[in-house]
Amino acid sequence: MIYVFKFIANLILPPGCFIILVIVLGVLQYRREKKIAKLPLIIAALIYITSIPLTANFMIHSLEYKFSQPSKLNGDVIVMLGGGATLSSPDLSGAGNLSGSSANRLLTTARLHNKTNLPIIISGGSVYGEIGSEAEIAKRQLIDLGISEKDIIAEDKSRTTTENAIYTSKIMENHHFLKPILVTSAFHMDRSIINFTSANIKNVIPYPSDYFTNAKLTIGFKSFVPNASSFDTTVIALHEYLGMLQLWIKTII
Template identity: 85%
Template sequence: MIYVFKFITNLILPPGCFIILLIALGVLQYKREKRLPKLALIVVVLIYITSIPLTANFIIHSLEYKFNPPSKLEGDVIVMLGGGASLSSPDISGIGSLSGSSANRLLTTARLHNKTKLPIIISGGSVYGESGTEAEIAKRQLIDLGLDEKDIIQEDKSRTTTENALYTSKLMEEHHFSKPILVTSAFHMERSIINFTNANIKNAIPYPADYFTNAKLTIGFESFVPNSSSFDTTVIALHEYLGMLQLWIKSII
């Protein structure tokens, strides 16, 4: 019964309700004019395809498993990339908190530090006026988790992955680091490695975190039921591919 309720809920909430509405409008138009509304049909198909778990899981999975966590941790610094933060939301030790992806990266970073005792570079500034400075918030939260402030280096100017790489490269040179363990979301790792390579950091060790999908994908009834989270996941994956396309175009111009 719980799955029936989930199914009904997904149809009531966007984008399911939009799909049903467009289908209903198409049926009414067909009854009046005896022809299929092609534009509405195309929109329905596009919304449906981009909002089902089957599509979302497949497209994000193709990014998440390009790299696997290494069995040996042989770097000399841990580099964590920010992934979003709020400016004034309440937090235990202050104001401002990290987004879900950033929080997952932070947890992985803290655990890696506990294993290796390596210093940490947190890379991430304030992307928009209403967003918090990611490096500043992450540093405060790492200290809350028991890490020593002297082991944490802030890079708080970057607003893009390209800037993450460029500013981190300067900090690494300043502190004489040469082999970073790179922590970011699994879906974001390939684009990050390209940017770090372009910034002359060619031996970064990928340590992906924050997975959307299991290592082995499965298909069930729920894979074909549209929902908003799957639509969001599809957009995240497409954003990564668009970013990599932009980097490729820059490389050949």
């Protein structure tokens, strides 16, 4: 019974309700004009396809499992990329919190530090005025987790993945780091590696975290039920593909 309630809830909440609304509009137009309303049906189909787990998981899975976590951690510095933050939300030791993806990256970074005792570079500034400085928030929270401040370097100027790589490259050069263990969300790793390589950081050790999907995808009834989180996941995947397309275009112009 619980699955029936979940199914109904997904149809009531966006984007399910939008799909139903567009289909109803198409039916009403057909009854009035006696011809198939192609545009509403196309819109409904597009919303449906982009908001089901089957599409979302397939698209992001191909990004997440291009790199695997290494068994040997023989780098000389851990580099964590930011992924969003709030400016003034309450926290234990101040104001501002990392978003879900950033928080997952932070947890992985802290665990890697405890295992390797390597220094940490946190890369991420404030992209918009209402967003907090990711590097400063992450630094404060890592200190709360017991990591020494002397082991943390905050790079708080970058606003994009390209700038993450450029500014991190300068810090690595100043501190004579040569082999970074790169921590970011698994879906973001491919584009990050491209940017870091372009910034002349050649020995990157990818350490993906913050996974959306299991290693092995499965298909069931739930895979075809539209929901908002799947729509968000599809958009995240499309954003990554678009970003890599932009980088490829830059190389050929």
